[in-house]
Amino acid sequence: MPDSTRKTRVNKSLLSDRFEKPIEWLIKICGWSSLAALTAILIFILKGAGPMISKINWVEFFTSTKWVPSPGTGNEPHYGILAMLVGTLSTTALALLISVPLGLAAAVYISEFATGKVKEFLKVLLELLAAIPSIVWGFIGLMVLAPLIQNWFGVQQGRNLLNGGIVLGLMSVPLIVSLSEDALRAVPDAYREAALALGASKWEIVFRVLFPAARNGLLAAVMLGLGRAIGETMAALLATGHANQIPSAITDPVRTITATIAAEMGEAPKNSDHYHVLFILGLVLFVITGVVNVVADLVIKGTKKHV
Amino acid sequence: MTHPLNPFAATRYEARKARTTIMAKWGTALACLMLIAPVLWILAYIFHHAWPAFSLDYFLLNPSDKGKAGGLWGPLIGSFYLVICSLCVAVPVGVLSGIYLNEYAKENWITRAIGVGVTSLAGVPSIVHALFGLGAFVLGLLPLINRFIDDPLQRMHAGLLTASLTIAVMELPLIITSTREALSSVPKTFREACWNLGASKWQTIRTIVLPNSLGGILTGIILSVSRAAGETAPILFTGAAFSLYVPETFPEKLAPYAVSEPFLAMAYHLKIIMAEISGMPEHMKFGCAAAMILLILSVNSLSIALRMKLRNAKKW
Amino acid sequence: MSTHIEFSDVSVHYGQKRAVDRFSFKIAEHSVFAFVGPANSGKTTMLKCINRTIEFIDAAKVTGQVLLKGQDVKAIRDVYSLRRRIGMVFPLPVGLPLTVYENVAYAPRRMGVRNKAELDEIVERCLRDSVLWDEVKDRLDMLGTKLSGGQQQRLTLARALSLSPEILCLDEFSIAIDPVTTMKIEDVLMQLKEKMTIILVTNLTQQARRMADHVAFLNDSELVEWGENEAMFNRPKKEITGRYLNGEFG
Structure with a gap:
């Protein structure tokens, strides 16, 4: 079909269509943005919590009402x-x-x-x-x-x-x-x-x-x-x-x-x-x-x- | 009065039925009133107390003497730039993501997972977003950039950039959802007609689907503008400042903040002057709150007006 | 005459449901081939296999081969060029939310035709061929979606003709159109036969009888039989075919 091959070539020369593949890739990547953001939030919160996750006394954390996060020198901090x-x-x-x-x-x-x-x-x-x-x-x-x-x-x-x-x-x-x-x-x-x-x-x-x-x-x-x-x-x-x-x-x-x-x-x-x-x-x-x-x-x- | 010989007279059961219906109607109407009346009264109260503060200068001058005098120009322009910068990130990503979900995604568990991701992201508390912004942008991204800047004076600080990025993540779900909704209101038959004509998926989206859902997408974007302008918690640790020198002369006044420096913002300004400065005149507190309400409500009214106009100008 | 389209053992399943069951037939170039049969007999699904729009339906699974001039359509790399070779008109009239002019110029524009005179010529020719020109020539800038149902149906036909396809598929094109206009379109189609192969899916057995060179009868996702027009109507091999074509069952 010589006719249709000519048409195809014309089509590809359109500027907006030359970006079709990259744009579709971009759309697919952005499609994941919400999950990516959610994962990133979790990762950075965990990273921020860092060493205290293992250091903290979890029983005291949930059962105590004592909240003394930055005590004066010589005193114990309390995280309840x-x-x-x-x-x-x-x-x-x-x-x-x-x-x-x-x-x-x-x-x-x-x-x-x-x-x-x-x-x-x-x-x-x-x-x-x-x-x-x-x-x-x-x-x-x-x-x-x-x-x-x-x-x-x-x-x-x-x-x-x-x-x-x-x-x-x-x-x-x-x-x-x-x-x-x-x-x-x-x-x-x-x-x-x-x-x-x-x-x-x-x-x-x-x-x-x-x-x-x-x-x-x-x-x-x-x-x-x-x-x-x-x-x-x-x-x-x-x-x-x-x-x-x-x-x-x-x-x-x-x-x-x-x-x-x-x-x-x-x-x-x-x-x-x-x-x-x-x-x-x-x-x-x-x-x-x-x-x-x-x-x-x-x-x-x-x-x-x-x- | 019921008459024993009138066959159309209401029976006792029917009379009770009519009574309960009227009770239900007025009872629920009363609930509406109980929700709306206090809020309207509160708004009136705020505007009444804010009135002495309002003048042209109040909106055009910068705050002075720790916000006790002067106006709101600095915070207003700061919120404006915060919104613009955050939209620059959130709109492209959000709209493309909406396009993906409505036009490209297949019906499978991955798509469902992304859908749950969008609703979950919308439900993340703003203070958690604040922690994320602090950890990811202020303490993660900035040191990364600063590593390439030798001159200590040129280094970037928490400011417009970090705050906008934090806000942009918050805006995403709203923009994604409204884009998806706007796209799905374009009938599927239009897409099929285009595909049958040999148009590719992207050509169809660009020429038929997007032009006919632009209004709906825009409505969602305007809504996220008002959301972004009102958020306080996410900018607490990511760049907002209270005492800051802002140029008082034009044209510097129009663009007073660098992206790498702290900025003033309406929400943060209101937070500080209402609770943390002693000797703050009442009318300055109420004035700032009233200005904030005016700002948000006018942006939202714009979105509502646009939606009504679109509904009347339907093309099919 | 050489074969234009050939179905070789084509089946389509939507999940567990079978929509097309082992269709095999050949359609000659420059002929009119009519498919008749009751609703849900797989007619529309079959058409979607030809231009591969079936691929947009996630659940659909196609087996067998559809050959276009001997070439497997699945092997055609540029699926858009394939679709441009085939004009499709489906039963529901769809005016795109563009002006009448832009509706017809849509596909040529996507192909890169920008010359105004050339587009004008295409629009007028296609609207004349679909017997719509006289009704809309003074309001080409009106929204295509605001036309009446019958007019939108002819607009759909005009759009399908805008790329001068080599095959024109018409799926019950006349249900929204009055009988007089239908006859006029039929006349035009008989002329278009010189330039293209026409596949006609219709509920009107009389329409098939008037126009078709070959007729196929579909029932319950199966291709019951197919053959020359005259033979199908007068000497069908199966009893059910004769009963349907003569309007005794349906």
Whole structure:
């Protein structure tokens, strides 16, 4: 075919096509970027934690509340993160206690009741709320909520567990609402119509049909909200009061793992034990949030297989 | 009122049903209100207290006296360059990665693993990214570069370069996901039509798929701009500074930072002036927070407006 | 007449599912070859084997040989040049999100034709051949996706003709087109036969009867039989063929 060979030659002379092979290679390499980044993060966190991984007393690490990372000369350092773990988990739990019921209810309203302009408006508003950066939430905790809490509860320290819970709760709401709404919307309309034809009320449809059908998606939404709240740094640093203790009341100040790293890394001398231990805290966070996210991902995959 | 002879009157069960439906509707609406009202009140409160600080000079002058006076120019321009530099890395890598996942990757466990990698990366806490940036770029990359620079005065320090690289890694998942979504909204039939005409995979992507998903990709990029501008933790140890001399005259004022030197940034500036400087006037704290909110919300509104415009201008 | 395309024992599997079962036939140059048969009998899959777009389907596995002028298509190194030699029209009308003009000029441009006059000539010729020219000549800058279904189908045909292919494959091209226009296109196809080999996949047995030189009957992924038009319709070897072609089963 002399004709087609001529055409082929013309084709290859096009400038944009001469780069086709290199570009395809580049695309394939970039395709791996997310896994590469994730691996690099793990490697550098492990490298930063370095010698302390084997030097540290892991039992004390998880069971002691004593955190004395850079003691005066002659004193023993102590690395116990129990109080911080409790601080992280209690603020997260409080945050979810606020954001999950409200978020689910809001998602039900947006997906099942709101129509037209109202729906559009609410979704845009939630998107804008999701965009407010964590340092601004920290500012809200410090400058707006703290004085209010001091007044209402008559406590000295307005930056405490309650403050942190409210701030982290409000922060994770937009994520929970938008993911739950996605999950509810994914339930086929046929389910709603069938239930309606059987004489079910809207209320019954939501509780007996939609929630069971969207169970996995809703669970994933809650888990991702949980991951977000655990990993939140600046807001937690500024709103919780940053006191290394196990709280006995909701108005006690607490301290989170994230805040500890943010507050102490600047002062820890490079390659000191303190510096390495802060990387171990990062490793703990990386593992916790990683597990939460992967489980959420598997749960979502489960939904897709079902529907 | 029900009438015994009216066959269309609501039975007791139906009446209860109607009542519960109305209750559900208003109950969930109340939940929406409980989420939105406090936040709107808080925003109003912040802007109310920020008002005395706002003036043209507030945005055009550099901070002075440890942020107690002057304006926000230095931090604003610093955040601008931080965002631009991080996008220079994250956009090409992220978009190409999205193209790979949607157009080239086969359906197998490797692709699924990459997908899980993207969601996991999106879930890595920002403080862990900060540790990574410190370990990989400040303490890993810089000494590597400095080994080739003999003059001690020319050596690179933690600054725009290291902070942008750290932020770029954080932006990746968002850009990858939005690119992938935008590409998958282009119907498969268009690709098949092009392949049947003898167009190669890349030609098809370049001439049909990319032009028709550019809007969606752009929306994702704008979203990552607002994310990058607001991040604080990742720049804590990777180059952000608070007290720094910034030129007050044009044109030096437009590009005051070298990539190898520390820089001012809005998020870091806000963090320091609200919590760490004693005697900071209230209106300066609120002003900085309000400026930050304005900045982020306007960028996000841009993204939302673009998305709505695209939805109305669909080509098929 | 020499053989243009030959299928030699070609099978296609999608995973466990068999879509094409040991097809063997020969198509002569400058002839019209019609495939008829019910849905899911492997017609579209077979066409995808000819221009190797089957390779884009990850799960598909092809065995046997497809020979183009005696050359195994799998051995052709530049798969794009192969695809340019074969015009494909699939049943779903697909206007690319480009103007009508750019739709037809798409493939020539990818091949490096940049001369405006040359492109104009190609666009007009192809649109005339697909009986679309009169309807769109005043709005060539309109989006191809905004045309009606029938017009998009003819646009797809025009695009397939834009590279002057040596083989034209039409997969139920007339389902979205009205009968009068269909007849006009059929007339054009009979003229195009001078320049190219035409493979026609159709549900309309009458269309096959009007146009085809040879007819093949497919059923349930199998090639039941094939032969000359007249013989297939009047003296089929198998009973099921006769029943289908005469509209008694389907």
